[in-house]
Amino acid sequence: MSNTFIALSSHFSKSAIAVIRINGDRSLKITNSFLTKKLKNSPNKRFLRKFYNNNQFIDEVIINFYPAPHSYTGDDLIEIMCHGSTYIIEQIISSYNSKGIRYAGPGEFTKRAVINSKLDFIKAESINELVNSENKLSHDSAINSYDGTVNKLFREIRKELNFLWANLEVDLDYPEFDNQNLNKSAIKIRIQKMQKSLEEINSNSESVFPFLKNTIICIIGKPNVGKSTLLNALLKNNKAIVSDIPGTTRDVVEGEINIHNQKMKILDTAGVHSTQEIIEKEGIKKTLETIRKSNLIIHVSDDGKWENMNIPKSKKIIYVYNKIDLIKNPLKSDKYVCISAKDNKIDNLNNKLFAWVNEMSETIANNCLINYRQWNICQLIQKKIEEWLEKFGLIEDDLHAFFLNEIKNLFDELLGKKIKDNLENTLFNHFCVGK
Ligand SMILES: Nc1nc2c(ncn2[C@@H]2O[C@H](COP(=O)(O)OP(=O)(O)OP(=O)(O)O)[C@@H](O)[C@H]2O)c(=O)[nH]1
Ligand SMILES: [Mg+2]
Numbered sequence: 001m002s003n004t005f006i007a008l009s010s011h012f013s014k015s016a017i018a019v020i021r022i023n024g025d026r027s028l029k030i031t032n033s034f035l036t037k038k039l040k041n042s043p044n045k046r047f048l049r050k051f052y053n054n055n056q057f058i059d060e061v062i063i064n065f066y067p068a069p070h071s072y073t074g075d076d077l078i079e080i081m082c083h084g085s086t087y088i089i090e091q092i093i094s095s096y097n098s099k100g101i102r103y104a105g106p107g108e109f110t111k112r113a114v115i116n117s118k119l120d121f122i123k124a125e126s127i128n129e130l131v132n133s134e135n136k137l138s139h140d141s142a143i144n145s146y147d148g149t150v151n152k153l154f155r156e157i158r159k160e161l162n163f164l165w166a167n168l169e170v171d172l173d174y175p176e177f178d179n180q181n182l183n184k185s186a187i188k189i190r191i192q193k194m195q196k197s198l199e200e201i202n203s204n205s206e207s208v209f210p211f212l213k214n215t216i217i218c219i220i221g222k223p224n225v226g227k228s229t230l231l232n233a234l235l236k237n238n239k240a241i242v243s244d245i246p247g248t249t250r251d252v253v254e255g256e257i258n259i260h261n262q263k264m265k266i267l268d269t270a271g272v273h274s275t276q277e278i279i280e281k282e283g284i285k286k287t288l289e290t291i292r293k294s295n296l297i298i299h300v301s302d303d304g305k306w307e308n309m310n311i312p313k314s315k316k317i318i319y320v321y322n323k324i325d326l327i328k329n330p331l332k333s334d335k336y337v338c339i340s341a342k343d344n345k346i347d348n349l350n351n352k353l354f355a356w357v358n359e360m361s362e363t364i365a366n367n368c369l370i371n372y373r374q375w376n377i378c379q380l381i382q383k384k385i386e387e388w389l390e391k392f393g394l395i396e397d398d399l400h401a402f403f404l405n406e407i408k409n410l411f412d413e414l415l416g417k418k419i420k421d422n423l424e425n426t427l428f429n430h431f432c433v434g435k
Contacts, residue, residue: 003075003112004030006096007104008089009434015084020092021434022078022101023109028065030099031078043067051082053095059088073109074116107431114416121416122151122374128431129370136261138212140361145370153201153367154415157194161408164190168401187400188392195385197367202378205369210295211360212370215264217257217353218290221300222307223247223271226322230300230341230349231255231268240268247271252286259350260357267294272309291315296356298349304331318352377414381407 004024010017022031032038035049047063064079071077082088097103105111110127113119119127122145129142144150164187219227223246231240235255241248253268269287291297291309296316299306302323311317319336325345330338337348369375388403 004101005104005108006093006101007109007434008093009079010084012086012089013084014086017081018084018089019434020080020082020089021104021109022080022096023071023073023075023104023112025076026101027076027078028067030096030101031063031080033099034095039063039065041065041067043070051080051092053091058091058095059083061092069116069118072118073112074118075112077109104433105428106433107428107435108433110431110435111428120151122154122414123148124416125374126370127435131432131435134213135215135263136357137208137215137360137364140364141208141212141368141370144364144368149365150201150367150369150374153197154411157197158408158411158415160190160194161404161411165401165404165408168397168404184392184400188389191385191389191392195382195389198378198382198385201367201369202375202382204363204367205375205378208360208363208368209372209375211262215262215296216267216294217264217296217298218267218269218287218294219298219300220269220287220291220309221271222273225271225300225302226341227271227300228253228268230298230320230322230339230346231266233341233344233346234266234349246273250282252290259353262357272307296353301336302326304336306336316356318349318356320349374414377410381410381414384410 004022004026006020006022009019009021028039028041034051034053036052037049039045039047039049043066045065047065049061049063051058051061059082062081064081066072066077066079068074068076080092082092093103107124107128110119110124114121114124126142126145129138130146133139133142167187219230221227224244228240228242228249231253232238232242234257237255239255240253247270249268249270251270255266255268257264257266267290269290270284272284272287291311294315296318297311298318298320299309299311300320300322302321304321306319321330321336321338322341324330324338325340325343332338337352339346339349369378384403384407388400388407391399
């Protein structure tokens with residue numbers, strides 16, 4: 001398939017400016033065929049040109065030309081900035097199509113960059129996550145990966161594996177040679193260190209992953225404690241019905257809040273208590289389901305007692321003592337935050353939520369994987385190392401070599417060194433066309 005292709009890199013809708021990219025050997029020659037004043041083959045130049053299709057003046061455009069290999073893709077690359085009319089976009093793209101230039105596949109520009117060694121595989125993945133980031137945490141995680149924090153750790157471990165491999169080879173090839181520098185117990189210590197780094201990165205990722213896409217908070221508690229009043233105060237909008245009759249909320253009420261640039265879905269639920277009424281029971285069932293799918297639970301009480309609701313241990317809970325305005329000298333405690341939802345006095349809770357998002361950001365900064373592909377492979381590596389360490393003192397050199405080789409292969413897969421066809425396609429199929 002020809003390496004010359006075109007795509008719209010911005011959105012196809014009316015906008016001030018649109019960006020069209022053409023990549024490949026024929027990009028300069030064909031672009032020049034639409035211009036009265038030709039582009040020069042000089043790097044990093046920007047040109048203002050009139051673009052013609054079949055002698056019809058279509059638009060005055062700005063063109064960037066990046067000759068190979070000094071471009072994002074490593075091939076010749078042209079970027080046309082035209083006015084963002086859908087008609088102009090269509091005219092420009094179809095003029096290239098009429099000269100036999102095909103439309104790009106998803107992520108094909110980035111794929112070329114990986115093939116031309118302009119980008120490594122992990123960086124390509126972080127670019128995809130960067131384009132897809134919709135909130136602070138997903139952006140933090142993508143930018144850290146783009147910046148190379150995780151990649152650096154991976155490369156250090158890969159280097160360490162090579163070093164251990166070289167040492168083992170000495171043992172295998174010259175068993176009579178007394179390898180003083182790195183005997184088996186020294187090797188074991190180094191593997192344990194490696195294992196610790198991987199454990200940290202895996203558990204960081206496990207705690208942060210659910211927050212990268214949809215973060216869900218739910219408000220639970222007994223009837224009438226002020227859950228709906230709190231939802232309204234957080235949303236700054238009277239979305240949920242509030243009344244002094246217990247059992248007012250029967251279905252889940254949903255809103256969206258933004259904490260520290262992190263968009264989150266917030267759900268108000270039916271109060272949970274033992275009840276005979278069938279409709280309420282249905283509401284309670286929904287509350288329990290909502291707890292299961294939430295990342296954070298705000299457990300509200302108006303008497304300083306929080307009933308046991310069998311919330312899974314893995315869930316983060318903030319205990320909230322509401323209606324504090326009714327209490328003369330409320331007892332302060334680290335275990336809960338005091339608020340008065342009715343009077344919009346909820347700063348204590350907002351501070352807690354802010355701190356929680358910050359905590360997640362810090363975890364991300366301390367090395368975190370960005371997608372399930374990386375996570376799955378890292379878990380396999382961790383398991384392999386565990387297995388190796390368990391058998392370490394009982395096995396011969398050739399089995400040590402076997403384990404080390406398996407781990408090295410998994411690492412190469414992680415770093416994209418041995419990209420299988422389907423894996424490559426799976427990754428790039430998740431990209432936008434034009435990226
Ligand atoms: N004094 C005081 N009253 C409050 C406060 N928050 C809520 N209330 C009142 O408590 C009553 C119940 O409030 P809701 O928000 O409907 O309580 P809920 O927990 O959603 O109740 P259900 O949906 O029935 O489970 C209403 O009369 C509110 O005005 C508060 O901070 N102080
Ligand atoms: Mg309610």
